[in-house]
Amino acid sequence: xxxxxxxxxxxVIPVLLGISVISFLxxxxxxxxxxxxxxxxxxxxxxxxxxxxxxxxxxxxVHEQFFTWFGDLLRGxxxxxxxxxxxxxxxxxxxxxxTLLLAVSALLVAIxxxxxxxxxxATRRNGPLDAFARVAxxxxxxxxxxxxxxxxVYVFSVSLGWLPSQGASEGGGLLDNLKYLVLPAVTLGxxxxxxxxxxxxSSMLEVLNQDxxxxxxxxxLAERVILVRxxxxxxxxxxxxxxxxxxxxxxxxxxxxxxxxxWPGLGTMVIRGISQRDYPVVQGTLLFLAxxxxxxxxxxxxxxxxxxxxxxxxx
Amino acid sequence: MVTEVDTVTEVQARRLGxxxxxxxxxxxxxxxxxxxxxxxxxxxxxxxxxxxxxxxxVIAPYDPTAMSNQRLATPGGTFxxxxxxxxxDLLSRALYGARTSLAVGLVxxxxxxxxxxxxxxxxxxxxxxxxxxxxxxxxxxxxxxxxLLALAVVAARGPGxxxxxxxxxxxxxxxxxxxxxxxxxxxxxxxxxxxxxxxxLSNARLIFKYVLPNSIAPIAVQFTTSIAYAILIEASLGYLxxxxxxxxxxxxxxxxxxxxxxxxxxxxxxxxxxxxxxxxLGFNLLGxxxxxxxxxxxxxxxxx
Numbered sequence: 001x002x003x004x005x006x007x008x009x010x011x012v013i014p015v016l017l018g019i020s021v022i023s024f025l026x027x028x029x030x031x032x033x034x035x036x037x038x039x040x041x042x043x044x045x046x047x048x049x050x051x052x053x054x055x056x057x058x059x060x061x062v063h064e065q066f067f068t069w070f071g072d073l074l075r076g077x078x079x080x081x082x083x084x085x086x087x088x089x090x091x092x093x094x095x096x097x098x099t100l101l102l103a104v105s106a107l108l109v110a111i112x113x114x115x116x117x118x119x120x121x122a123t124r125r126n127g128p129l130d131a132f133a134r135v136a137x138x139x140x141x142x143x144x145x146x147x148x149x150x151x152x153v154y155v156f157s158v159s160l161g162w163l164p165s166q167g168a169s170e171g172g173g174l175l176d177n178l179k180y181l182v183l184p185a186v187t188l189g190x191x192x193x194x195x196x197x198x199x200x201x202s203s204m205l206e207v208l209n210q211d212x213x214x215x216x217x218x219x220x221l222a223e224r225v226i227l228v229r230x231x232x233x234x235x236x237x238x239x240x241x242x243x244x245x246x247x248x249x250x251x252x253x254x255x256x257x258x259x260x261x262x263w264p265g266l267g268t269m270v271i272r273g274i275s276q277r278d279y280p281v282v283q284g285t286l287l288f289l290a291x292x293x294x295x296x297x298x299x300x301x302x303x304x305x306x307x308x309x310x311x312x313x314x315x
Numbered sequence: 316m317v318t319e320v321d322t323v324t325e326v327q328a329r330r331l332g333x334x335x336x337x338x339x340x341x342x343x344x345x346x347x348x349x350x351x352x353x354x355x356x357x358x359x360x361x362x363x364x365x366x367x368x369x370x371x372x373v374i375a376p377y378d379p380t381a382m383s384n385q386r387l388a389t390p391g392g393t394f395x396x397x398x399x400x401x402x403x404d405l406l407s408r409a410l411y412g413a414r415t416s417l418a419v420g421l422v423x424x425x426x427x428x429x430x431x432x433x434x435x436x437x438x439x440x441x442x443x444x445x446x447x448x449x450x451x452x453x454x455x456x457x458x459x460x461x462x463l464l465a466l467a468v469v470a471a472r473g474p475g476x477x478x479x480x481x482x483x484x485x486x487x488x489x490x491x492x493x494x495x496x497x498x499x500x501x502x503x504x505x506x507x508x509x510x511x512x513x514x515x516l517s518n519a520r521l522i523f524k525y526v527l528p529n530s531i532a533p534i535a536v537q538f539t540t541s542i543a544y545a546i547l548i549e550a551s552l553g554y555l556x557x558x559x560x561x562x563x564x565x566x567x568x569x570x571x572x573x574x575x576x577x578x579x580x581x582x583x584x585x586x587x588x589x590x591x592x593x594x595x596l597g598f599n600l601l602g603x604x605x606x607x608x609x610x611x612x613x614x615x616x617x618x619x
Contacts, residue, residue, distance in 0.1 A: 018455030022464075026471045142596035144547055146554050147588035150574050158578050252460035256551050260574070271555060274470045282470045286463055293460050 004305060012298050016291060020073060023287040024066055078284035083276055088284035092266065098168060099265030102184055102258070103250045107243065109189030110196055115239070117193075118200025122208065123227065133197060140194025145253060149187035149260040156183060166262040184261040188253055192246050199242050203235040210234075237304075244300030251289050251296075347608045354604030360597025367413040377404040379411040380562045390582060397582035400572060405586045408564040412587060415565045416594060419476075420545040423483040428538055430484070431491025432530070436522060438492065439499025450496065453489040461486050465548055466557070474557040483548060487541050494537055498530040532609035539605055543598035550591045566591050 053059045060068070072079070078088040121133040157165035168180045207213065208231055216226045251266075258267030266285055273281030348354040367374075382401045390397040396405040438449040456464065468482035499522075502508060508525050516524075552558035553567020561568055566587040573583030 014451060015455050015458045018451070019459060022455070022459065022467070026467045138596065138600070139592070142543075142592050142599055144550055144554075144588070144591050144595070146551065147570060147584075147591065150570065150577065150584050150588070153574075154577055154581055154584065249460060252462045255462060255466065256555065259555060270466060270470075274466070274557065279470075282467075286467050286470075289463055290459050293463075294458050297458075 005302060008298065008301060008305075012294060015294050019287065019290045019294065020070060021066075023283050023290070024069055026283060026286070073287075078287070079280035081273075081281050082278045083281075088280050091269065091281070092285060092288050095265050095269055098263060099251070099254050099258070099267065101181070102188060102254055102263060102265060103247065105181055105185035106188035106192065106250055106253075107247055109185050110192035110246075111243065113189070113193040114196035115200050115236075118197045118239075119204055119227070119232070121197070121201045122204035125205065130201075133201070137194040137197045140190055140197075143191070145187050145191050146256050146260045148190055149183065149257055152183050152187060153260075166260075168264050184257055184263055187260070188250060188257045191253075192243075192250065195246065196239060196242060200235065200239050203238050204231060207231045207235040241300060241304045244303070245297060247296055247300070249293075251293055255289075344608065348601075348604055351604050351608070353600050354608070357597050357600025357602075357604055360593055361601050364413055364417060364594050364597060367410050368417040371407075371410040371414050374410065377407045379403065379407040379564045389580065396586050397580065399569070399583040400576045405569075405582060408569060409566070409586050409590050411564040412566040412569060412590060413594070415559050415563065416546050416549060416591075419480060419483070419549045419559070420542040420598075423480055423545050423549075424487055424538055424541045426480075426484045427487035427541070428491050428534065431488040432495045432527075432534065434488065435492040435495025435497075435530075436499055436526065439496035440503060440518070440522060440526060442500075446496075449492065453492045456485070457489045457493070461544075462548060462551060465552060469552060469557045474552075474560060476559050476563075479549065479552060479558045482552075483545055486548070487545065490537055490541065491534065494533045495530050498533065499526050502526050502529045535609065536602055536606045539598055539602035543595045543602065546591065546594050546598070550587075 080087050117133050121130045124130050153165045156163045163183055164180055213230055216230050255267035255270055258265045259271050270285045348358055382403055385398050434449050438446040464486050465482040469478055472478040502525055508521055511521055549558055550567035553565040554571045558567055559565040569587035577584055
């Protein structure tokens with residue numbers, strides 16, 4: 001077990017390194033270069049230009065730039081925003097709780113919707129409920145989440161006036177916070193619920209066909225006991241994995257859903273950075289999100305190996 | 316002598332070659348696809364979208380960029396599906412949007428497939444140093460969340476159609492490379508390839524005769540589902556204002572505009588959303604059915 005943990009940990013390192021290199025290169029891919037891009041029309045004063053080039057360390061050879069940048073990265077220095085002068089990491093840490101709150105709530109929404117639906121759908125296979133659940137999940141997979149968000153805003157904010165259409169509560173009580181959270185969380189959780197419902201259904205069907213379930217039936221156990229004791233636990237293992245992996249993907253999904261709801265998280269920070277050409281912000285936030293994604297996947301992988309003994313002897 | 320080897324190995328290849336359906340027996344594949352209810356729906360939706368895209372200039376009632384004074388008109392009047400905030404016909408814009416979406420999807424996935432297949436072949440067939448370079452790089456790109464990778468490229472190069480395509484091609488290459496590398500590695504070990512090699516068939520010949528045909532089925536499935544995903548990401552970037560630039564009609568940017576005027580009229584938000592949903596649903600259903608028809612072993616495997 002320890003060996004596998006070690007091997008898995010070692011494979012994460014090159015991925016993290018690779019992500020760092022990609023993030024580093026992104027800024028260097030800008031047509032022309034970052035300086036002319038920042039200065040825009042005011043471009044022209046060679047002295048200012050040289051000064052800025054020195055400031056951003058762009059007067060050094062590329063490999064030196066990389067090592068300087070990477071050294072800073074290792075010390076947790078992601079640079080400073082070109083607009084606010086604030087360290088990028090500070091703003092990331094300040095906004096991270098909002099994004100995590102949104103992602104975890106979306107995950108909760110997805111679990112609460114998908115697992116009961118998946119189980120009902122599997123146990124009433126080919127019935128009307130099953131048909132409904134399957135069609136709903138297919139549609140859920142195909143609806144872009146930002147569109148779902150727009151529709152929800154239209155129904156619950158514009159038409160009914162029940163929930164705020166955007167932003168997050170400042171201060172305020174628990175109920176007030178929840179009001180702002182509901183729509184973004186449902187929006188982000190819906191597509192995940194769709195994937196997960198399909199997963200729960202097929203996993204449940206597979207388990208219900210196993211010999212031990214037939215044995216349980218044969219010895220006269222109540223159907224409810226069979227479902228809860230035998231089928232549910234075993235069928236949830238793959239479901240949990242998918243959920244874990246999707247938690248990482250949710251962080252990517254938040255970028256666009258946050259934009260729809262003007263949610264004060266990392267997603268709106270990236271988009272603001274892009275539109276303001278604030279490169280350190282873009283680079284830092286993307287790097288952070290990608291790191292987070294890889295680490296979450298890695299942890300899920302480890303937990304899964306731990307849960308499923310068949311994988312432990314693994315390759 | 317070469318021909319003899321060809322026929323012998325061919326017979327054995329056929330055993331594996333049931334997957335070749337796409338190339339050789341298109342008619343049979345079509346029949347299988349349409350016999351499946353879901354496949355038929357998917358195919359219909361895809362054809363519908365293709366027709367809308369191809370015939371947009373003929374069937375669109377108005378110029379998609381022509382403004383009028385009927386701002387935010389409701390459906391049914393002059394404009395069948397209503398008008399947007401600048402009085403532009405939503406139906407015409409939706410039709411031209413299908414063009415943008417499908418063109419971007421096809422170009423992106425087409426390029427990504429060609430590059431990915433090539434990389435996968437190099438890595439899986441030749442192995443060695445090529446594999447040692449290509450595979451870790453694609454793995455790392457795979458580890459990057461899709462939308463973030465696309466955002467990073469667009470952030471660096473600025474919004475616009477060309478950069479959007481570049482970003483998406485980069486995003487879709489790894490999945491093709493992975494699939495082809497896998498099949499290339501396993502097919503390479505098959506006796507018919509070894510015997511072909513022993514008989515002196517060139518590597519290129521081995522690749523075209525055995526490796527590629529055996530990779531076609533998973534590539535076809537990946538191609539179809541990737542288009543669905545590409546349409547979705549194109550719309551997402553369009554919504555964020557980072558995709559195809561206005562006034563060219565794109566479903567994503569139409570939605571962004573629609574949202575801004577949602578309190579006055581919901582139609583500009585409904586029309587493009589329904590279009591995206593239909594397109595993505597169509598390619599997803601088609602991809603799912605293709606997977607079932609072409610390769611039952613792949614069934615149920617989740618796709619990125």
